[in-house]
Amino acid sequence: MNQSKIEVKDLNLSIGNQHILKNINCKIPSRKITVILGSSGCGKSTLLKSMNRLTDLYPKVKISGDILLNNQGIFGKEVEVTDLRKKMGLMSQRPAPLPMSIFDNVAYGLRISGRKKKLQMKLRVEYYLKVVNLWDEVKDRLKAPASSLSIGQQQRLCLARGLAVDPELILADEPTSALDPLSSQVIEKKFMELKDSFTIVWVTHTLRQAKRMADHVIFMYLGEIIEQGPAEEFFNNPQHEITKNFLNGSFN
Amino acid sequence: MWGIKLIGKKTEELIFKQLMRLANAIILFVIGLIVFTIMRKGLPALSWEIISQVPKGGYYFGGEGGVLNAIVGSIYLAFGATFLAFVISLPSALFINVHLQKHKKLQDIIRLFIDVMWGIPSVVYGAFAFGIMIYMGIRASLMAGIVTVAIFIMPIMIRGMDEVLKMVPKTLFESGLSLGSTKYELSYRIFFKQCIPGIATAILLSFGRAFGDVAAVLFTAGFTDNIPTSLTQPAATLPLAIFFQLSSPIPEVQNRAYAAAAILTFIILAISVFGRMALRKYKKNSIN
Ligand SMILES: Nc1ncnc2c1ncn2[C@@H]1O[C@H](COP(=O)(O)OP(=O)(O)OP(=O)(O)O)[C@@H](O)[C@H]1O
Numbered sequence: 366m367n368q369s370k371i372e373v374k375d376l377n378l379s380i381g382n383q384h385i386l387k388n389i390n391c392k393i394p395s396r397k398i399t400v401i402l403g404s405s406g407c408g409k410s411t412l413l414k415s416m417n418r419l420t421d422l423y424p425k426v427k428i429s430g431d432i433l434l435n436n437q438g439i440f441g442k443e444v445e446v447t448d449l450r451k452k453m454g455l456m457s458q459r460p461a462p463l464p465m466s467i468f469d470n471v472a473y474g475l476r477i478s479g480r481k482k483k484l485q486m487k488l489r490v491e492y493y494l495k496v497v498n499l500w501d502e503v504k505d506r507l508k509a510p511a512s513s514l515s516i517g518q519q520q521r522l523c524l525a526r527g528l529a530v531d532p533e534l535i536l537a538d539e540p541t542s543a544l545d546p547l548s549s550q551v552i553e554k555k556f557m558e559l560k561d562s563f564t565i566v567w568v569t570h571t572l573r574q575a576k577r578m579a580d581h582v583i584f585m586y587l588g589e590i591i592e593q594g595p596a597e598e599f600f601n602n603p604q605h606e607i608t609k610n611f612l613n614g615s616f617n
Numbered sequence: 618m619w620g621i622k623l624i625g626k627k628t629e630e631l632i633f634k635q636l637m638r639l640a641n642a643i644i645l646f647v648i649g650l651i652v653f654t655i656m657r658k659g660l661p662a663l664s665w666e667i668i669s670q671v672p673k674g675g676y677y678f679g680g681e682g683g684v685l686n687a688i689v690g691s692i693y694l695a696f697g698a699t700f701l702a703f704v705i706s707l708p709s710a711l712f713i714n715v716h717l718q719k720h721k722k723l724q725d726i727i728r729l730f731i732d733v734m735w736g737i738p739s740v741v742y743g744a745f746a747f748g749i750m751i752y753m754g755i756r757a758s759l760m761a762g763i764v765t766v767a768i769f770i771m772p773i774m775i776r777g778m779d780e781v782l783k784m785v786p787k788t789l790f791e792s793g794l795s796l797g798s799t800k801y802e803l804s805y806r807i808f809f810k811q812c813i814p815g816i817a818t819a820i821l822l823s824f825g826r827a828f829g830d831v832a833a834v835l836f837t838a839g840f841t842d843n844i845p846t847s848l849t850q851p852a853a854t855l856p857l858a859i860f861f862q863l864s865s866p867i868p869e870v871q872n873r874a875y876a877a878a879a880i881l882t883f884i885i886l887a888i889s890v891f892g893r894m895a896l897r898k899y900k901k902n903s904i905n
């Protein structure tokens with residue numbers, strides 16, 4: 366069995382009097398793609414965002430239970446939340462490039478980490494833009510605002526920006542949902558390559574995408590985890606009635 | 618709605634479009650009328666002498682000289698106050714939107730409080746500051762005027778910035794933090810950059826108010842025929858100069874008031890235009 370990168374223990378999360386995550390227990394294996402699957406509104410994004418503590422920012426949020434990253438609790442007092450977040454790159458449903466140039470977007474994480482050497486910065490920005498196959502498209506206009514890129518390019522830029530912080534995990538919240546099929550394919554392919562070096566958590570509500578990408582599946586329904594396991598087992602031999610219905614498409 | 622039955626969608630749209638046009642036309646007409654009046658009466662009285670000289674003896678009775686003292690005084694005062702207000706307003710507005718992001722109730726209370734401050738007429742700020750100055754034995758000075766005007770324009774500036782900062786998309790907020798930004802970095806490297814055009818508008822708007830206000834400076838900055846050479850000296854301002862000259866029974870002096878008004882209008886116009894041009898290059902980076 367592979368070592369698990371993240372372990373969620375009895376996580377409960379509510380906002381106001383709305384109970385959104387209920388007794389979540391799961392493991393995210395290291396250097397694999399774990400897909401969080403489930404229909405809209407079941408709490409996938411909330412679970413993902415509690416991993417880098419973005420849920421701290423929700424008004425009236427109450428969290429109990431624990432999440433371990435490399436066997437260490439992330440909610441502990443001694444945890445520096447900015448360091449925690451640097452260990453996880455986040456890609457959101459819609460790309461959110463920073464209000465600056467293409468170059469500065471990738472350099473941002475390096476700069477706030479205190480790296481200042483110009484030449485090194487240039488090389489690293491180039492490197493990460495190449496990693497996401499964006500370099501050839503933007504190398505002549507690195508000074509142009511990031512907002513001038515197409516949505517698909519912006520999403521790849523956001524990936525490069527996240528990778529430049531040198532994270533251990535990538536949290537991807539339906540990163541292809543705003544993209545055309547071709548751009549989606551580019552991103553999916555990139556993630557298949559990245560899984561050799563990163564632990565990836567990928568949120569989606571589309572079954573087909575989950576089948577294409579998953580090594581490990583966590584299936585959620587109405588704030589609970591119904592079933593989880595290696596992709597093969599999950600898709601071929603689902604245990605739970607709700608899972609079977611979901612896989613049959615006789616759902617919603 | 619009952620209106621829809623009586624008139625068709627098309628007609629309804631047409632009527633509202635015309636109403637909007639009318640509203641715009643009224644605004645333009647009023648502005649046009651004011652500018653026209655200022656220019657018609659002011660331009661003939663405008664001369665190099667008015668711009669380049671301080672009042673000589675008997676200026677306010679039709680004697681020689683100009684309003685350079687008031688021009689310089691107003692510029693010092695408005696820039697000083699705008700700068701001071703900016704130094705306080707930007708962190709405040711960022712604080713409300715970034716650090717207090719979770720505390721919606723507190724945000725609302727602060728906004729209400731600032732809105733009330735916005736509604737208080739400038740003469741109250743002036744009188745209040747004057748009271749403090751008397752208590753502390755401070756005389757009317759450029760510094761006192763700057764501080765008073767800064768306090769008076771701060772609510773405008775903070776709420777102006779606040780309204781644009783409010784619009785920063787939540788995904789940008791989350792992306793910024795996910796990269797490991799502290800709230801401070803998020804504020805100044807991301808929120809600020811995203812909102813530069815709107816922040817600039819808030820500053821220019823406040824500058825206009827600072828430049829044109831009479832009541833806040835009446836007791837605090839005082840009035841003098843000299844150009845101030847230090848912050849502790851009193852300073853004249855254009856709006857006050859206009860006021861004094863308009864109060865004169867002598868028509869020639871009244872016309873000079875319009876000339877001074879024309880100068881004031883030009884300066885505000887010039888600053889707005891240059892300000893916007895200087896900031897244009899930042900606009901392109903904003904994400905929407
Ligand atoms: N900030 C918030 N305040 C109140 N309720 C929230 C908040 N964020 C999420 N919720 C609620 O929590 C539930 C789960 O939301 P979440 O965004 O995690 O779902 P999701 O599975 O990601 O859905 P989708 O596929 O549509 O993105 C929803 O019912 C949603 O309305």
Ligand SMILES: [Mg+2]
Pocket residue numbers: 409410411538
């Ligand atoms: Mg979601």
